[in-house]
Amino acid sequence: MNRYKFLVKSLGRTRNSIRAINERLQNRLNHQLSRANAHELRRQVVEARNGKTIVDRTLKNKIKEYAAGRFGTPDYWPWLAYYAEMRGEFLEGWLPIDYYRFHLLPKWNQLSEVSLYKTYDYQLFGDFAVKPVAVKISGQWYDSDYEPLSEGHLSERLKDYGDEVVIKTDGGRGGHDTKFVATHEFNTDQLDVNSNYVIQPAIKQYEEMALFSGSSVNTIRIITFRTDKGSLKPVLTYLRFGRGESRVDNTSSGGLYANIDSSGYICSDAYRGMGLITEEKHPEHGFVYKGIKIPGFAKAVESCVAAHKRFPFTRIIGWDVCVEATGEVRLLEWNARRPLIWTLEPLFGPHFNGLI
Amino acid sequence: MNRHKLTRKIMGRLKTGFEVLNHVSVHRLNYKISRNEAKERRLELIRLSGRQHVDRKMMARIKTNCIKRFGDTSYWPWLALYTEMRGEFFEEWIPVDYYRFKLLPAWNQLSEVSQHKSYDYWLFGDFAVQPVLIVLKGEYYDSDFQPVKPKRVIELLSGAGQEVVVKADGENSGKGTVFVKTSQFRPCMLDNSSNYVVQPVVKQHPDLARFSENSVNSIRITTFLTEDNRVKLLHANQKFGRGTSRVDNLGTGGLFVRLDEEGRVVTGAMGDYGRYGEESHLVGGFQYKGTVIPGFRDALEKCRLAHRSFPYTRIVGWDVAIDYTGSPKLLEWNARRPGIWVDEALFGPLWEKRDILL
Numbered sequence: 001m002n003r004y005k006f007l008v009k010s011l012g013r014t015r016n017s018i019r020a021i022n023e024r025l026q027n028r029l030n031h032q033l034s035r036a037n038a039h040e041l042r043r044q045v046v047e048a049r050n051g052k053t054i055v056d057r058t059l060k061n062k063i064k065e066y067a068a069g070r071f072g073t074p075d076y077w078p079w080l081a082y083y084a085e086m087r088g089e090f091l092e093g094w095l096p097i098d099y100y101r102f103h104l105l106p107k108w109n110q111l112s113e114v115s116l117y118k119t120y121d122y123q124l125f126g127d128f129a130v131k132p133v134a135v136k137i138s139g140q141w142y143d144s145d146y147e148p149l150s151e152g153h154l155s156e157r158l159k160d161y162g163d164e165v166v167i168k169t170d171g172g173r174g175g176h177d178t179k180f181v182a183t184h185e186f187n188t189d190q191l192d193v194n195s196n197y198v199i200q201p202a203i204k205q206y207e208e209m210a211l212f213s214g215s216s217v218n219t220i221r222i223i224t225f226r227t228d229k230g231s232l233k234p235v236l237t238y239l240r241f242g243r244g245e246s247r248v249d250n251t252s253s254g255g256l257y258a259n260i261d262s263s264g265y266i267c268s269d270a271y272r273g274m275g276l277i278t279e280e281k282h283p284e285h286g287f288v289y290k291g292i293k294i295p296g297f298a299k300a301v302e303s304c305v306a307a308h309k310r311f312p313f314t315r316i317i318g319w320d321v322c323v324e325a326t327g328e329v330r331l332l333e334w335n336a337r338r339p340l341i342w343t344l345e346p347l348f349g350p351h352f353n354g355l356i
Numbered sequence: 357m358n359r360h361k362l363t364r365k366i367m368g369r370l371k372t373g374f375e376v377l378n379h380v381s382v383h384r385l386n387y388k389i390s391r392n393e394a395k396e397r398r399l400e401l402i403r404l405s406g407r408q409h410v411d412r413k414m415m416a417r418i419k420t421n422c423i424k425r426f427g428d429t430s431y432w433p434w435l436a437l438y439t440e441m442r443g444e445f446f447e448e449w450i451p452v453d454y455y456r457f458k459l460l461p462a463w464n465q466l467s468e469v470s471q472h473k474s475y476d477y478w479l480f481g482d483f484a485v486q487p488v489l490i491v492l493k494g495e496y497y498d499s500d501f502q503p504v505k506p507k508r509v510i511e512l513l514s515g516a517g518q519e520v521v522v523k524a525d526g527e528n529s530g531k532g533t534v535f536v537k538t539s540q541f542r543p544c545m546l547d548n549s550s551n552y553v554v555q556p557v558v559k560q561h562p563d564l565a566r567f568s569e570n571s572v573n574s575i576r577i578t579t580f581l582t583e584d585n586r587v588k589l590l591h592a593n594q595k596f597g598r599g600t601s602r603v604d605n606l607g608t609g610g611l612f613v614r615l616d617e618e619g620r621v622v623t624g625a626m627g628d629y630g631r632y633g634e635e636s637h638l639v640g641g642f643q644y645k646g647t648v649i650p651g652f653r654d655a656l657e658k659c660r661l662a663h664r665s666f667p668y669t670r671i672v673g674w675d676v677a678i679d680y681t682g683s684p685k686l687l688e689w690n691a692r693r694p695g696i697w698v699d700e701a702l703f704g705p706l707w708e709k710r711d712i713l714l
Contacts, residue, residue: 004396022378040360
């Protein structure tokens with residue numbers, strides 16, 4: 001073997017070892033970080049309840065025993081303990097976030113980064129997604145069918161879309177990187193040259209949905225899951241709505257959420273943040289949340305299941321769907337990378353009991 | 357700050373620190389490995405050909421050019437290899453290490469998609485081979501991603517002729533591709549943690565079977581999305597197997613000829629490093645040069661359209677077979693790391709200056 005061949009081989013081995021060591025370290029640190037988050041959240045719950053805790057030594061041992069039996073190690077106890085603290089009791093069947101994120105998701109979801117590319121949604125899901133006014137990919141502008149578009153044509157097109165458009169960035173999540181721009185003020189120079197963007201018409205939502213908040217487009221979050229037998233089913237369904245002047249409905253932007261049952265009726269109070277603050281009635285309109293029927297719910301579930309069938313590389317997907325003024329349901333965003341379950345699992349779960 | 361918040365902060369910093377360390381060291385090693393690979397190939401080529409074009413003076417010229425273009429002499433090894441292959445030096449060449457570690461990450465987004473052959477038919481429709489079955493981690497689907505029950509698996513296979521091709525996701529250049537008699541296909545042959553696409557065997561055009569009847573001989577078309585948004589043909593080769601090989605890749609002893617934009621062969625047959633220069637076919641006796649590849653223009657048009665439908669990657673390598681009806685069929689596409697070095701060395705520079713501005 002000549003010198004260079006030897007070097008290629010040995011450097012290759014060194015690189016693979018570094019990668020393997022880093023992967024192990026990251027995996028460990030991810031678990032530790034996630035568990036530290038769970039501890040901190042549990043502390044906040046206890047603090048909010050004036051130091052009252054239900055996870056005493058006996059319950060902690062019970063949870064650890066359960067985690068060892070169910071997930072192979074007692075180390076998965078922190079999230080279960082947080083869930084128990086939130087709910088006021090411990091329920092078997094709950095899925096700890098560290099197990100979900102670092103053990104299940106990498107096995108379940110392949111090609112999940114595709115969901116970060118909002119510029120690709122219309123190609124993937126057709127009219128279930130919002131038809132873009134234009135998309136910018138790798139520095140080039142295109143129409144909704146990926147036909148090249150000059151900047152002059154883009155300005156012309158924008159005039160046909162009313163006063164306002166929505167600009168979303170690929171890779172942006174949770175309403176961040178979503179901008180509402182007056183069409184006459186739109187200027188491509190304001191956009192980062194290295195990012196991809198989708199420009200969408202502003203959504204006019206269904207009247208009843210606007211009652212929850214007139215400022216934000218309120219969405220139905222549906223998490224669909226493919227079971228071991230291959231069938232697709234919605235495992236979590238809930239309503240999200242903004243508060244005050246907020247244009248987005250995300251929890252991180254002060255939004256609220258309420259559970260929806262399989263028939264499309266709200267079956268809980270509305271929650272804020274991690275779920276410690278609840279409200280029974282809408283503060284402005286005075287209606288009680290529980291019992292309200294969500295328009296277009298059945299159609300939304302059906303459309304999400306159909307869309308999941310078109311992308312079978314991921315077993316679990318979170319869909320954000322709105323109901324337009326016409327009653328049509330429309331996909332605003334989907335998340336196959338890390339569909340969020342941690343706020344909902346303790347409040348309304350276990351959602352995956354018997355499925356994993 | 358409480359204990360948990362402090363733990364989170366420390367862990368977070370450690371995580372970022374290790375990530376950066378890993379990124380920097382792997383990045384450096386990637387360059388070193390690539391450059392040593394170039395040096396090794398150059399030595400081998402000199403040994404095989406018995407000639408050396410890069411003397412001290414030429415090396416100095418290459419290094420000066422590296423500083424001028426890339427700000428660093430260390431990019432010389434691939435350029436020196438190109439010079440040995442071509443017999444002369446071209447200043448506008450792009451070395452492989454610059455292409456792979458500087459240009460490709462900036463050019464190609466979402467390139468992982470091309471590793472999923474099981475998705476090709478959905479993405480490109482009838483330009484791709486319609487799968488008999490798609491297997492995703494042990495679950496069976498038909499070509500429309502509808503779940504398929506075991507009984508239907510047998511029915512679908514029996515309708516696919518005597519033999520099928522099973523291709524694994526994540527593998528390129530013929531690796532992970534096996535030919536299986538339909539009567540002998542068993543689900544237990546497949547790894548439940550991988551994805552596969554099961555395709556009918558492409559019956560190739562008789563004109564292409566003349567190159568080698570044992571392998572499906574494919575055209576490699578590399579397209580590039582230019583700054584002014586044109587899909588440009590970067591280069592096209594007709595690849596073919598040799599002897600009893602079922603695949604046409606250079607790594608398995610295959611050969612290639614270069615094609616012009618009309619699909620006309622413009623060189624003799626070449627192997628590794630563009631050597632051999634066989635003028636006429638060993639068995640068929642026909643002259644390579646001047647032979648027109650059937651269906652080429654259609655294939656090129658379909659590659660252009662396919663590239664338009666996936667504008668996330670600026671450079672894509674397409675392997676296309678021409679079936680017995682003359683219709684082009686996409687066998688695989690590579691947006692992750694389309695191989696360019698042989699063509700860049702022998703027929704390049706392939707890019708215009710403005711294409712490679714970052």
